[in-house]
Amino acid sequence: MCRLAAITSDNYFSPMENIAALETMKEGHDGSGMGLILKGLGGEFEELKEFPILSGICSKEGLHALDAYMNKVGFQLKYTWTPKTRPVKGIDARDYYFARVYDYPDAVKERPVKEKEDLLLRTRLALRKLGEDDESIIVFSFYPDILALKEVGDPLQLGRFFGLEKDPLKAKIIFAQGRQNTNYAINLYACHPFFIQGYGTMTNGENTAFIPIKEFLQGRGVPGYIGYNSDSEVFAHILHYTCKHLGYPLTYYKDITTPLKTEEIDMREDGEAVRLLKMSLRPLCIDGPNCTMGFTPDGTTFMLQDAKKLRPGVVGGRKGKFGLMSEECGLDSAIPQRDRPLDVFPMKYDMAIIEPDAKGVKLWNQLQGWTTITG
Amino acid sequence: MEPASRLDNNHRLTLKDFPYIVRWRDERCTRCGRCTAVCPMFSIEPAVVVRRSVHSEGSVPAPIAVRMTAAVVRQSNDIERYCTGCATCTLVCPNEAIEPEFNPQHKFLFHKNKGGHPYRRGGRRNDPQVSTLDRLKFTRISMLTDPALDAGRHEFRIRTYLGRILPAEELPIKSVNGSLKVDKGSGSFIPPVREIYPIMIGSMSIGALSPNMWEGLAMGITYLNEVEGMPVVMCSGEGGMPARLLRSKFLKYFIPQIASGYFGWDEIVRALPHMIEDPCAIEIKYGQGAKPGDGGLLMAHKVLKLISEIRGVPMGVDLPSPPTHQTKYSIEEAVAKMIQSMSMAWGFRVPVYPKISGSKTSKAVLNNLVRNPYASAFSLDGEDGGTGAAYDVSMNSMGHPIVSNLRECYLDLVKQGKQNELPLIAAGGIGKKGNLAANAASLFMLGASAVSIGKYIMQAAAECHGDEYNRCNVCNIGKCPRGITTQDPKLYRRLDPDKVAERVVEVFKSVDVELKKIFAPMGRSTELPIGMSDGLSADDPAIAERLKISYAC
Structure with missing residues (x-):
């Protein structure tokens, strides 16, 4: 089962904290990949928050093609971060890992955010297509204040490979996933966390309803709903579809992915709407067992799981720093100084929501509404 | 003298032409009549036949042929009264004396159109093959x-x-x-x-x-x-x-x-x-x-x-x-x-x-x-x-x-x-x-x-x-x-x-x-896996x- 370690804080911290948590949660062989997504970036990126960051990997030829394409569209390169990689046994280094900050093309600089976001999405998809056949270009995200780093290998070794323990790269929200040993012929596009237009998720567990969900999402007419090299990518797209496309409040992500029974819905104040949602979005029921963690553009992070998740993930910490982990020991590693009795294990009706800047944890219950607030 | 056309039984079907042949066991039958009463198609009927039997009594063989009448259950060879194989006769028989048996060589469809009326029936397609679903x-x-x-x-x-x-x-x-x-x-x-x-x-x-x-x-x-x-x-x-x-x-x-x-x-x-x-x-x-x-x-x-x-x-x-x-x-x-x-x-x-x-x-x-x-x-x-x-x-x-x-x-x-x-x-x-x-x-x-x-x-x-x-x-x-x-x-x-x-x-x-x-x-447990x-x-x-x-x- 994949290991998940997300940390949200009001201070910048290194992704090595997440990697250490992953290492603590490691059980058995583990090496088919790690993904990192950083949001709320510090260091050099702090001054560049309004500009989109293109994260990915290129071959030498791919880099030429990428530059040519970005020039053609009119993006102007402002800053480049590359990890200071060093040889680590068992990790096949690729040519060029990068996070490049671009300025928007002149024609869209003054356009509304939605237009900019659509351009970023279209550009990412075009670059993906450009390098997909020969893997000369792999792009994970293209969005302001988001940096993604992914590679096949053991997470701790990858941390060393990327030189993250010495790198000043820091952020306020970092999501990390260590992929367990189920699939060696892994396509990097199958590596969590997944990101689309400000929304990101990572998930563990088998998604038994993958095909119906995928087919439904692909029919929504949203250009970004493609890929699906992993059955977990749909969780990010459902989040995007719920909150951005339909404009529903975040808590309805829970109602859509793990719907209540009809008689339970009748107990809700908003039952009439929830009943309609359940029917209209029936194919998006995840039917688990899955634990999903995610973040939204405003820096809210959350965790939920379905009724079949026998070992739930845990949320805990203290005001200013909270961890969302698939195992308790990961939380012990990331935030040892905390009041452990206040740890939250979101159960089948629950959604643990951490406010931006880690102000506190709120527990949303599908039947009871807001039940617990700690901070 | 009967014309040959009648004696050769042309235009009459043999039981081998029928989809089901009724197997009746003389020695088990008590002649209770339940099977013939219940048959929805009147495919079987009580009948009386003359039988010749040879008896010999005493220590030295002295065969004597005797003709006697016997009550039997007979299957009709009228296509309108074909046995459908429903086996209701078997169901009601107290002594397991009767059952229809499927005859794969039947020629039913060649004949079930008397009067120019095509064969009509209920049920579903006659195809015993394994279906795609299975x-x-x-x-x-x-x-x-x-x-x-x-x-x-x-x-x-x-x-x-x-x-x-x-x-x-x-x-x-x-x-x-x-x-x-x-x-x-x-x-x-x-x-x-x-x-x-x-x-x-x-x-x-x-x-x-x-x-x-x-x-x-x-x-x-x-x-x-x-x-x-x-x-x-x-x-x-x-x-x-x-x-x-x-x-x-x-x-x-x-x-x-x-x-x-x-x-x-x-x-x-x-x-x-x-x-x-x-x-x-x-x-x-x-x-x-x-x-x-x-x-x-x-x-x-x-x-x-x-x-x-x-x-x-x-x-x-x-x-x-x-x-x-x-x-x-x-x-x-x-x-x-x-x-x-x-x-x-x-x-x-x-x-x-x-x-x-x-x-x-x-x-x-x-x-x-x-x-x-x-x-x-x-x-x-x-x-x-x-x-x-x-x-x-x-x-x-x-x-x-x-x-x-x-x-x-x-x-x-x-x-x-x-x-x-x-x-x-x-x-x-x-x-x-x-x-x-x-x-x-x-x-x-x-x-x-x-x-x-x-x-x-x-x-x-x-x-x-x-x-x-x-x-x-x-x-x-x-x-x-x-x-x-x-x-x-x-x-x-x-x-x-x-x-x-x-x-x-x-x-x-x-x-x-x-x-x-x-x-x-x-x-899968929450939603039907459509x-x-x-x-x-x-x-x-x-x-x-x-x-x-x-x-x-």
């Missing part, structure tokens, strides 16, 4: 990548929707202070949707079925809903419904069907002001899988008092429904109008959907319905569906198998992103070999929102004799030996409606367990390719 397996089993569920302990929700489902983008919903509310002022039409059990009992009319059979089914359905909490629903078939049921609170478990003869609709329309519940839905029958393009048929000897009252017709006349609705001019105009008219009759509170026979044209109908906001579902009836009466040629040679037809329609909806908007109901040969749960689950995974069964429930709940070797299959002539498809009180009183109801309940409770046994290892095609494999590469599923061997 060649599908569930191969995606969760074990170590994730634990399988416990079918006995885990909570399962085996339900589906019947009704047009709006895409989320069109829902009249607005967000108010972090909560979603239905915008009552939007004026948007929210189509009616029912939450039902995904296996329905398909359309079998009162008339085709005996009163006891229909009542048994209806009682079973009601019990399942009221006591077991399983929302199983049943379609009336063409021919109306009993007046007291139309006015009862149980109407909500029934789907009245309107077909091209409009039989029974006078009574239904008259009952409208007195209805205290809406029906579950309305089914408009445009076609039937067993006899595509052919109309319904209730033969005169089944139109007795009760039927004539419910249907509003004289007694003792053939009741053929036309192959098509007489008001139908084009699919765009007539189907839309009919769906709208029926919706309007119940104030747009009742889902209305059409049923057609599986066909290469199904996708055209589908695409018309997709664009009709009042079409609530689309029911496809495949060639293996049963019927109370049809021409043998229609049943055996006309129609489209349900599996690829359903799959094509579902994938067409997927392509348009509308697979959740118009539920597909699959019917026709589900449970043909007895594998009801597996067949139903396969169809869900291929894209059906629900399945409809007819023949299976007749066999399981009332021991219908019919099979794909043309056993029995005399549903059309009112002589059903089980009392299932007859209006003759002497026959239908053999059938205890309470027993039928009990069996209906048993069938649904057991199929529910079996569905859980399929869904649990596949890790379109979960990665869970299925076929044992034939061509089938796998056609259905766009994997091939496993």
Whole structure:
């Protein structure tokens, strides 16, 4: 089962904290990949928050093609971060890992955010297509204040490979996933966390309803709903579809992915709407067992799981720093100084929501509404 | 002297020409007469024959030939009195002295057209081969990548929707202070949707079925809903419904069907002001899988008092429904109008959907319905569906198998992103070999929102004799030996409606367990796995390719 370690804080911290948590949660062989997504970036990126960051990997030829394409569209390169990689046994280094900050093309600089976001999405998809056949270009995200780093290998070794323990790269929200040993012929596009237009998720567990969900999402007419090299990518797209496309409040992500029974819905104040949602979005029921963690553009992070998740993930910490982990020991590693009795294990009706800047944890219950607030 | 033409018995059939040959055992028979009395076809009859026997008594052989008469049971070689193989004779024989035996070399179809009347019968397609549905397996089993569920302990929700489902983008919903509310002022039409059990009992009319059979089914359905909490629903078939049921609170478990003869609709329309519940839905029958393009048929000897009252017709006349609705001019105009008219009759509170026979044209109908906001579902009836009466040629040679037809329609909806908007109901040969749960689950995974069964429930709940070797299959002539498809009180009183109801309940409770046994290892419990095609494999590469599923061997 994949290991998940997300940390949200009001201070910048290194992704090595997440990697250490992953290492603590490691059980058995583990090496088919790690993904990192950083949001709320510090260091050099702090001054560049309004500009989109293109994260990915290129071959030498791919880099030429990428530059040519970005020039053609009119993006102007402002800053480049590359990890200071060093040889680590068992990790096949690729040519060029990068996070490049671009300025928007002149024609869209003054356009509304939605237009900019659509351009970023279209550009990412075009670059993906450009390098997909020969893997000369792999792009994970293209969005302001988001940096993604992914590679096949053991997470701790990858941390060393990327030189993250010495790198000043820091952020306020970092999501990390260590992929367990189920699939060696892994396509990097199958590596969590997944990101689309400000929304990101990572998930563990088998998604038994993958095909119906995928087919439904692909029919929504949203250009970004493609890929699906992993059955977990749909969780990010459902989040995007719920909150951005339909404009529903975040808590309805829970109602859509793990719907209540009809008689339970009748107990809700908003039952009439929830009943309609359940029917209209029936194919998006995840039917688990899955634990999903995610973040939204405003820096809210959350965790939920379905009724079949026998070992739930845990949320805990203290005001200013909270961890969302698939195992308790990961939380012990990331935030040892905390009041452990206040740890939250979101159960089948629950959604643990951490406010931006880690102000506190709120527990949303599908039947009871807001039940617990700690901070 | 007799002419040679009579002596050589030309133009008479031998028993070897018949599909079933009655094996009668002289030494076991007590001549009680039960078998000949019960035979619905009068295929066997008591007869007296002269026998020559040779006796010898004493220590030295002294054979004496004696002629004596003996009572025997004889099979007729009159084609009109052919043995259907129903084996009712065997059932009533106290001494295991008689049974029909299938004769694979029979020449029945060469001769069953006397008077220029083609062979007509009930039942379903005579094809004993394994159907496509039984060649599908569930191969995606969760074990170590994730634990399988416990079918006995885990909570399962085996339900589906019947009704047009709006895409989320069109829902009249607005967000108010972090909560979603239905915008009552939007004026948007929210189509009616029912939450039902995904296996329905398909359309079998009162008339085709005996009163006891229909009542048994209806009682079973009601019990399942009221006591077991399983929302199983049943379609009336063409021919109306009993007046007291139309006015009862149980109407909500029934789907009245309107077909091209409009039989029974006078009574239904008259009952409208007195209805205290809406029906579950309305089914408009445009076609039937067993006899595509052919109309319904209730033969005169089944139109007795009760039927004539419910249907509003004289007694003792053939009741053929036309192959098509007489008001139908084009699919765009007539189907839309009919769906709208029926919706309007119940104030747009009742889902209305059409049923057609599986066909290469199904996708055209589908695409018309997709664009009709009042079409609530689309029911496809495949060639293996049963019927109370049809021409043998229609049943055996006309129609489209349900599996690829359903799959094509579902994938067409997927392509348009509308697979959740118009539920597909699959019917026709589900449970043909007895594998009801597996067949139903396969169809869900291929894209059906629900399945409809007819023949299976007749066999399981009332021991219908019919099979794909043309056993029995005399549903059309009112002589059903089980009392299932007859209006003759002497026959239908053999059938205890309470027993039928009990069996209906048993069938649904057991199929529910079996569905859980399929869904649990596949890790599905919350929603019906509609379109979960990665869970299925076929044992034939061509089938796998056609259905766009994997091939496993």
